[in-house]
Amino acid sequence: MNPIPNASPGAAPSGQARAPQERPQPSPEEPPVVTHHEIRAGGKTLRYTATVGMMPIKNRDGETEARIFFMAYTLDEGGNRGRRPLTFSFNGGPGSASVWLHLGAIGPRRVPMNPDGTMPPPPYQLVDNEYTWLNQTDLVFIDPVGTGYSRAVRPDLASKFFGLQGDIESVGEFIRMYLTRYERWTSPLFLAGESYGTTRASALSGYLIGRGIAFNGIVLISTIMNFETTDFASGNDLPYVMYLPSYAATAWYHKKLSSDLQSRSVQDLVAEVEQWAASDYTLALDKGDRLTQQERQDAIAKMSRYTGLSSQFIDNANLRVSLSLFRKELLRAERRSIGRLDARFKGFDANYASDSPDFDASEAAIRPPYTSTFNQYVRSELGYKSDVEYYILGGGITSPWNWNTNNGYVDTSVALRNALARDPYLKIFVAMGYYDMATPYFAVQYTLHHISLDPLLLKNFSTGYYEAGHMMYIDEKQLGRLRADVGKFIDEAQRR
Numbered sequence: 031m032n033p034i035p036n037a038s039p040g041a042a043p044s045g046q047a048r049a050p051q052e053r054p055q056p057s058p059e060e061p062p063v064v065t066h067h068e069i070r071a072g073g074k075t076l077r078y079t080a081t082v083g084m085m086p087i088k089n090r091d092g093e094t095e096a097r098i099f100f101m102a103y104t105l106d107e108g109g110n111r112g113r114r115p116l117t118f119s120f121n122g123g124p125g126s127a128s129v130w131l132h133l134g135a136i137g138p139r140r141v142p143m144n145p146d147g148t149m150p151p152p153p154y155q156l157v158d159n160e161y162t163w164l165n166q167t168d169l170v171f172i173d174p175v176g177t178g179y180s181r182a183v184r185p186d187l188a189s190k191f192f193g194l195q196g197d198i199e200s201v202g203e204f205i206r207m208y209l210t211r212y213e214r215w216t217s218p219l220f221l222a223g224e225s226y227g228t229t230r231a232s233a234l235s236g237y238l239i240g241r242g243i244a245f246n247g248i249v250l251i252s253t254i255m256n257f258e259t260t261d262f263a264s265g266n267d268l269p270y271v272m273y274l275p276s277y278a279a280t281a282w283y284h285k286k287l288s289s290d291l292q293s294r295s296v297q298d299l300v301a302e303v304e305q306w307a308a309s310d311y312t313l314a315l316d317k318g319d320r321l322t323q324q325e326r327q328d329a330i331a332k333m334s335r336y337t338g339l340s341s342q343f344i345d346n347a348n349l350r351v352s353l354s355l356f357r358k359e360l361l362r363a364e365r366r367s368i369g370r371l372d373a374r375f376k377g378f379d380a381n382y383a384s385d386s387p388d389f390d391a392s393e394a395a396i397r398p399p400y401t402s403t404f405n406q407y408v409r410s411e412l413g414y415k416s417d418v419e420y421y422i423l424g425g426g427i428t429s430p431w432n433w434n435t436n437n438g439y440v441d442t443s444v445a446l447r448n449a450l451a452r453d454p455y456l457k458i459f460v461a462m463g464y465y466d467m468a469t470p471y472f473a474v475q476y477t478l479h480h481i482s483l484d485p486l487l488l489k490n491f492s493t494g495y496y497e498a499g500h501m502m503y504i505d506e507k508q509l510g511r512l513r514a515d516v517g518k519f520i521d522e523a524q525r526r
Contacts, residue, residue, distance in 0.1 A: 059086060063413045066106070069138050069158035076164055077106040078138060082414040085207050087175070087200050095187050098204045099179040101128075101412065102170045102212075103138055115167035115246070115520065116217040118205055120174065122226030124197065125427040127178040127420065128171040129404045130396075131224055131251070135503035135512065136169060138162045139411070141403050147372065147504035149395040154403050156411075161503075161513040166520050167220060170208060174201055174230075176426035179418055185428075193432025194440065198233045205234075205243065218524050222249040225469060225500065229254055229442050236445025239452050247457040247523030248446075249516060252469045252500045255446065256480075258439035259473035262352045267315040270350050272473035274307040275300040277356055278336045279464040280373040286338030286360060296464055296497060303336050304472060314349060353467055354386035367391070372499025373465040392499060397423065447481045450490060457523040460493045461512060466500040492519060 062083025069076050081104070084097040105114070121130045133141045133156070140159035144150050163169060173180045175191035182188040190196050209215050223231035228250040235248060254260065259272045279296050281287050291299055314321060314329040321329070329349055334341045339351065339359055347355060357368045358379075365382045369375035369392030377391030401422050408414050419425070433440050450456050460478065462471035478491065494515040496502040503509040 060084060065411070065413050067138065067411070069162070071138070071158060071160045071162050071165060074165070076138065076162070078164060079104050079106055080412050082408070082412045084179070085204050085211075087203055087207075094183055096175045096182045096191055096200060097180060098175060098200065099173045100170055100204070100208070101132065101137075101408075102168070102208075103164055104168045105164055112213055112216040114217055115220060115524065116170065116214050117163065117167045117220040117222055117249075118170045118172060118208075119222040120172045120201070120227045120230060121177075121224050122229070123177065123423065123427070124174075124192075124226050124431050125177060125421070125424045126226070127173045127422050129178075129400050129422055130501060131222065131227075131503075132171045133400060133404060133407070134501060135161065135509060136163045136222065137171065138164050139407065141399050143396070143399065143504045143506075145506050146374075147395075147498065147501075147506075148375070149399060152398065152402070154399040156403050156407055161509050163513070163516065163520070166517060168214075168217075172201060172204055176428070177421050178426075179416060179420055181418075181426075189429045189432075192427050192429050194229075194233065194434045196432070197230060198237050201230060202234055202237050202241070202243075205238065206241070209243070218246045219243070220247045220249065220520065220523070221245055222251070224251040225254060228252070228469075229440065232446040232449075233442040234445075235449035235456065236442075236447075239449045244453045245449075245456055247459065247519060249459050249461070249519065251461045251502075251512075252463060252466055253460055253474045253477070254469045255443040256439065256441040256473070256477040258441070259476055260469065261439065267312075267350070268476075269353075269473070270315060271307050271312050272476060273353060273356075273467070273470050274311065274333075274336065275303045275472045276373070276464065276467060276470040277351070278303040280356075280368065280467070281336070281338035281360060283374055283465060284338075284361060284368070288335065291335070297495070300464065306332060306336070307472070311349075357387050357467065358385060368467075369393070369499070370467045371396075371501060372463075372504075373467050374499060393423075396501065396504060441477075443477050443481050447483060450483060450487050454487060454490070456490060457519065458491045459516065459519040460491065461496065461502065461515070462493065463496050463498045463500060463502045463508075465498060466502075468500045471495065492522075 062081050065080045067078055081102040084099055086094040087096040087098055088094050119131050119136055120128050138159055139156045142157050174197055175182055182191060191200050221231045231248050232255050258268055260269050262269050279300050282296055282299055285292060330341050330344050333344050343359060360368055362382055366376040367379050367387035370390040372392035375392040375395060377387055379388045462474050496508040498505040498508040503512055
């Protein structure tokens with residue numbers, strides 16, 4: 031029996047002085063690994079320096095609470111380094127490392143997929159990336175805490191970073207530290223994010239402008255800022271409207287529409303569907319049980335025409351076809367399901383009578399090539415050796431993500447609007463894929479049209495549409511288009 035009630039193991043007996051407890055000493059910082067390389071891109075030789083390492087993230091008392099892994103590329107050239115553009119890039123999740131944009135689109139080395147983006151047979155390889163952004167801007171790829179090699183220093187501190195606010199603050203602190211340590215405060219600054227990385231980027235723009243860090247431009251790839259637009263929750267009809275043009279584009283791609291619709295371009299088709307979705311379809315959903323029988327039949331017929339789904343199926347779904355139902359139903363007769371990240375991909379399921387696919391065929395196609403090539407690349411070419419698992423996508427977020435909402439939906443477009451209001455020079459480029467079922471392009475349009483911007487600031491936005499999915503760059507033709515669009519954007523965002 032413990033003679034001191036409620037005492038913890040090791041507690042000093044009552045009346046005795048406690049020995050002062052020493053704080054655990056932080057492990058010393060490891061210096062970054064620096065290597066030198068060259069590639070051929072755009073018909074030119076690019077010589078550059080790679081810097082790979084950990085950035086300590088400290089609290090206000092100066093104690094290190096986490097370490098963020100980064101990979102930076104700086105072009106070796108004369109002139110003032112502090113005036114060369116600098117882009118910070120990350121992916122999404124939450125829980126995804128920066129590897130996808132790093133080795134898929136932006137960095138100096140690239141994972142070649144098949145020309146249409148499907149997975150090649152192993153073993154996989156890396157090639158020089160002729161589409162790299164490095165000829166225009168230095169690059170820093172950030173793995174937020176819980177992704178890649180980035181970790182909290184103690185398990186009890188991890189949850190501090192596993193939420194929207196903690197994520198923004200820690201990545202924001204990384205950016206401040208990088209600008210300071212590498213003397214880049216006077217460089218033209220850019221952010222590039224994908225998926226939840228666009229949530230992070232838009233929130234960071236508002237967070238950092240309040241700390242004196244302004245960006246020339248932000249590249250948002252496959253954007254999600256207003257989460258209400260994609261949440262198929264009971265009582266929320268908005269996602270059904272937002273997804274409908276993507277359903278139509280996907281049905282067109284898989285040749286499930288009538289011949290008159292199949293003969294049109296996907297751009298022409300979705301323009302028509304957008305008009306109907308935003309008008310008659312929205313009204314039909316709003317009426318709910320007040321729809322007349324004729325109105326209901328008209329809506330069912332039009333929806334069947336645009337989606338390739340049977341009228342009976344749409345009627346049974348009460349005009350509301352969720353993403354999982356659509357992915358399963360469109361190719362059910364062929365005993366196939368379609369991908370979420372990229373609806374052009376087909377999957378094999380165990381049970382073709384079920385209501386949802388067994389897995390995302392598009393994610394399954396990209397994970398092995400990117401995982402194996404990165405793990406080889408970081409050790410053999412960048413010289414960073416660690417036995418710690420590099421969390422590519424998932425596995426590192428060990429507690430529920432805190433969205434910091436009060437029974438509402440996350441909407442970081444508010445932060446982006448605040449940044450634009452305070453910095454009218456900020457430019458935004460938004461890249462969208464027609465076959466992206468994770469962040470449908472019509473939902474992105476809706477969000478951009480509801481930011482409540484001053485009309486004078488609308489010119490700060492530019493957009494690009496691609497005949498591909500969430501990661502449009504796995505399709506080499508679309509990668510080339512994306513690079514051309516981003517190149518133009520980076521140049522324009524630096525004009526005074």
